[in-house]
Amino acid sequence: MATANFASVKNGGMDTFGKITEICLKYGGEESYLIQILLEIQNEFNWLPKEAMLRLQDELHVPLPRLYEIATFYKVFSLIPRGRNLIKVCTGTACHVRKAPVLINRVIQLLRIKPGETTDDLRFSLETVGCLGCCALGPVLLINSEYHSNPTTSQLEKLFSECL
Amino acid sequence: MVRKIKAPKDLSKLKETLLAKRNVVKSRVVVCGGTGCLAYGSKKVFELFKEEIDRHNLFAEVELKNSGCHGFCENGVVVLLFPQEICYLRVRVEDVAEIVSSTLIKKEIITRLLFQDLNSGERIAKEAEIPFYKHQSQLVFGSNRFIDPKEINDYIAIGGYEALAKVLEEMTPQEVIEEVKKANVRGRGGGGFPAGIKWETTRQAPGEIKYAVVNCDEGDPGAYMDRSIMEGNPHRVLEGLIINAYAIGASEGFIYIRQEYPLATENTLHAISQAQEYGLLGKNILGSSFHFSVTVHRGAGAFVSGESSALMAAIEGRVGQPRPKYTRTAVSGIWGRPSNLNNVETLANIPLVINRGADWYSSIGTENSKGTKIFSLVGNVNNTGLVEVPMGTTIREIVYDIGGGIPGGKEFKAVQIGGPSGGCIPQQFLDMPIDFDEFSKVGAMMGSGGMIVMDEETCMVDVARYFLDFLAEESCGKCVPCREGIKQLLAILQRISRGEGNEGDLSVLEELADVISDASLCALGQTAANPVLTAIKYFREEYLAHILEKRCPTKVCQGLITYFIDPEKCRGCGACLKNCPSEAIDGDRRQIHVILQDKCIKCGICADVCPEKFHAVRKLSGEPVPAVPLNREICRGEN
Ligand SMILES: Cc1cc2nc3c(=O)[nH]c(=O)nc-3n(C[C@H](O)[C@H](O)[C@H](O)COP(=O)(O)O)c2cc1C
Numbered sequence: 001m002a003t004a005n006f007a008s009v010k011n012g013g014m015d016t017f018g019k020i021t022e023i024c025l026k027y028g029g030e031e032s033y034l035i036q037i038l039l040e041i042q043n044e045f046n047w048l049p050k051e052a053m054l055r056l057q058d059e060l061h062v063p064l065p066r067l068y069e070i071a072t073f074y075k076v077f078s079l080i081p082r083g084r085n086l087i088k089v090c091t092g093t094a095c096h097v098r099k100a101p102v103l104i105n106r107v108i109q110l111l112r113i114k115p116g117e118t119t120d121d122l123r124f125s126l127e128t129v130g131c132l133g134c135c136a137l138g139p140v141l142l143i144n145s146e147y148h149s150n151p152t153t154s155q156l157e158k159l160f161s162e163c164l
Numbered sequence: 165m166v167r168k169i170k171a172p173k174d175l176s177k178l179k180e181t182l183l184a185k186r187n188v189v190k191s192r193v194v195v196c197g198g199t200g201c202l203a204y205g206s207k208k209v210f211e212l213f214k215e216e217i218d219r220h221n222l223f224a225e226v227e228l229k230n231s232g233c234h235g236f237c238e239n240g241v242v243v244l245l246f247p248q249e250i251c252y253l254r255v256r257v258e259d260v261a262e263i264v265s266s267t268l269i270k271k272e273i274i275t276r277l278l279f280q281d282l283n284s285g286e287r288i289a290k291e292a293e294i295p296f297y298k299h300q301s302q303l304v305f306g307s308n309r310f311i312d313p314k315e316i317n318d319y320i321a322i323g324g325y326e327a328l329a330k331v332l333e334e335m336t337p338q339e340v341i342e343e344v345k346k347a348n349v350r351g352r353g354g355g356g357f358p359a360g361i362k363w364e365t366t367r368q369a370p371g372e373i374k375y376a377v378v379n380c381d382e383g384d385p386g387a388y389m390d391r392s393i394m395e396g397n398p399h400r401v402l403e404g405l406i407i408n409a410y411a412i413g414a415s416e417g418f419i420y421i422r423q424e425y426p427l428a429t430e431n432t433l434h435a436i437s438q439a440q441e442y443g444l445l446g447k448n449i450l451g452s453s454f455h456f457s458v459t460v461h462r463g464a465g466a467f468v469s470g471e472s473s474a475l476m477a478a479i480e481g482r483v484g485q486p487r488p489k490y491t492r493t494a495v496s497g498i499w500g501r502p503s504n505l506n507n508v509e510t511l512a513n514i515p516l517v518i519n520r521g522a523d524w525y526s527s528i529g530t531e532n533s534k535g536t537k538i539f540s541l542v543g544n545v546n547n548t549g550l551v552e553v554p555m556g557t558t559i560r561e562i563v564y565d566i567g568g569g570i571p572g573g574k575e576f577k578a579v580q581i582g583g584p585s586g587g588c589i590p591q592q593f594l595d596m597p598i599d600f601d602e603f604s605k606v607g608a609m610m611g612s613g614g615m616i617v618m619d620e621e622t623c624m625v626d627v628a629r630y631f632l633d634f635l636a637e638e639s640c641g642k643c644v645p646c647r648e649g650i651k652q653l654l655a656i657l658q659r660i661s662r663g664e665g666n667e668g669d670l671s672v673l674e675e676l677a678d679v680i681s682d683a684s685l686c687a688l689g690q691t692a693a694n695p696v697l698t699a700i701k702y703f704r705e706e707y708l709a710h711i712l713e714k715r716c717p718t719k720v721c722q723g724l725i726t727y728f729i730d731p732e733k734c735r736g737c738g739a740c741l742k743n744c745p746s747e748a749i750d751g752d753r754r755q756i757h758v759i760l761q762d763k764c765i766k767c768g769i770c771a772d773v774c775p776e777k778f779h780a781v782r783k784l785s786g787e788p789v790p791a792v793p794l795n796r797e798i799c800r801g802e803n
């Protein structure tokens with residue numbers, strides 16, 4: 001999904017740009033919704049391609065550096081393509097004291113990427129987050145939108161193999 | 165099409181109709197759909213209940229409900245059965261058919277799904293008698309279990325929006341403020357600032373346009389009560405917000421929700437549109453002359469954006485950095501207009517204050533901390549989850565009576581309260597009451613209510629390093645003391661945890677901490693040193709062991725430990741050899757395995773995979789690694 005859209009952005013695909021216009025229209029083209037608009041664009045492409053940022057600049061009449069200021073300040077935005085499956089490991093306090101570092105190590109060994117990295121085949125991206133908000137289940141790992149409580153190595157292997 | 169509720173009396177009529185409908189139903193099944201239970205598959209459990217209830221033709225007499233979080237998250241999926249008030253824990257799809265045929269139809273209790281007391285082995289059927297719930301008083305959080313968060317009628321049926329009706333019908337804005345002041349509701353988002361006083365400042369600040377804002381950024385790692393309120397009972401927060409808006413004279417409001425909480429956003433948006441349909445938001449609310457509308461803003465992942473001025477900058481679509489507070493945001497906030505910001509839990513308390521009165525509310529708690537506080541009781545404790553207790557309850561009561569103590573027979577070491585701005589409270593303060601001011605006295609802070617229990621295996625150098633790591637990453641970089649100071653604190657702690665600390669380090673840490681506290685722009689920097697300072701204050705011995713003896717007493721700090729395979733215990737099964745990511749294990753079948761220390765990256769996987777029955781991998785700290793035996797053969801027949 002992500003890669004397909006990325007390709008069409010590269011070719012300046014009309015429908016992709018149409019999507020950006022649509023998102024801006026939804027928010028009335030209002031600059032105050034900039035963060036919300038960027039979130040939706042990222043939802044659409046899985047990352048923030050430069051072409052999308054250029055288009056947004058024209059749509060909202062906001063200078064490009066301001067767009068990048070926001071896109072680099074907030075942690076959820078990614079300026080490089082991310083994998084089709086996003087793995088987030090919680091490093092929050094509750095998870096930390098329940099041995100989240102061990103869980104992260106396990107994931108790193110299995111996926112062979114470090115937090116912040118993406119596999120070459122764009123299958124997985126690995127990130128760590130401050131808290132996923134289900135601290136009672138710690139240590140917690142999020143695969144796309146599913147939470148998993150303290151999975152073992154073999155459970156992880158199975159879960160990852162189900163991610164296409 | 166719903167009819168708009170045009171006057172307060174129509175609201176009470178609606179409530180009566182809803183209650184009358186409810187009485188027809190014989191029993192009710194509530195499946196928790198909070199984030200914790202969702203992770204354990206509560207969606208599927210709910211669907212299966214629906215199928216089974218249909219299959220047995222029970223739909224006329226059994227009402228099935230999906231609710232928000234009840235608090236006992238680790239034991240999900242939680243299922244409640246009314247009117248018996250039976251509480252089933254850890255329910256899985258396999259159990260559903262049996263619950264319907266045994267408990268719903270034959271009225272038989274399934275013992276294995278009941279709570280079991282760890283000490284006595286006793287099973288407890290009634291929810292209210294489970295120790296985890298018995299010692300709580302869930303004034304704010306308790307209604308979650310009666311409400312489908314997507315259903316406004318559920319909230320109205322239990323008296324929802326009655327406080328709003330009362331306010332609009334009987335009270336002037338100033339009277340509302342007086343009531344909140346008298347109740348002495350203090351902010352639950354961190355600082356404990358009196359809500360009534362903030363409301364009054366906003367009301368009196370010059371300007372036609374004012375804003376009412378909800379803080380659901382909940383960046384404090386380890387705390388998730390705001391999420392569970394917002395997801396489980398969004399109307400209660402909305403009601404509090406509308407009352408707040410009426411009191412300060414705002415006609416527009418914002419709810420700022422962190423990006424990591426998609427379900428909270430979804431349920432809030434849904435609640436807003438339902439409230440609009442019912443005429444509880446929008447123009448002429450409940451037939452009065454008061455107008456109010458709300459917009460939801462999602463955060464984008466920045467802890468500092470939870471700070472008031474930063475949050476308001478984010479709502480304006482800018483980078484969420486704090487500004488100096490010569491003028492408060494209550495006077496000059498969003499677009500320079502007076503803006504009142506309150507935490508989710510603070511606002512969820514407001515309907516209670518209005519309905520039951522300030523006198524009743526302020527009869528709960530301690531002299532200067534009123535009402536209840538929700539804590540997320542997590543970490544090394546038997547019963548983890550969200551707990552709501554009256555202010556004045558002791559930490560011991562929370563950890564032992566509600567939490568059931570420390571798992572695995574280990575010792576209690578400390579409880580971390582207040583997140584990155586708070587501190588570690590040691591054993592000797594276990595009998596301290598929950599109170600904003602008492603916490604400050606010992607160097608901690610109420611914060612948003614994360615209560616992370618740590619057992620004897622937790623290293624206090626590591627915990628302080630952990631928080632500094634978090635804060636160094638989250639500092640927005642605008643002011644020098646915070647940006648550079650935290651980095652330096654972190655560098656020193658990293659050195660100590662690698663075994664490269666020296667004697668002067670502790671006094672440098674303390675000195676640096678003073679400067680950062682005094683000179684930082686916002687509370688992130690001003691409180692950043694709390695976790696380190698309390699750790700040094702209460703666990704000085706442990707710091708000295710790291711610095712002087714190069715030893716981590718709890719064997720946590722990677723730089724100070726070595727892994728070692730006990731030759732007496734190794735059975736040469738090869739599990740560690742196969743799983744070691746850095747080829748640091750030498751061994752063969754029927755041969756004692758040995759860790760090659762120069763290749764070991766100390767990931768701990770070998771200890772993780774070594775079979776329980778052998779338990780051969782040990783951690784050492786501050787002692788030399790024993791020599792490898794010359795003969796590494798393991799005799800046949802020994803395993
Ligand atoms: C770095 C930082 C992060 C904060 N994060 C939050 C937060 O996530 N949620 C919250 O309610 N308050 C947070 N606060 C406190 C807010 O600035 C503000 O005091 C609070 O939302 C006011 O609401 P209350 O008076 O109802 O507590 C934070 C403060 C700082 C300095």
Ligand code: FES
Pocket residue numbers: 090091092093094095096130131132133134135136138139140385386387
């Ligand atoms: S600390 Fe990991 S989910 Fe909150």
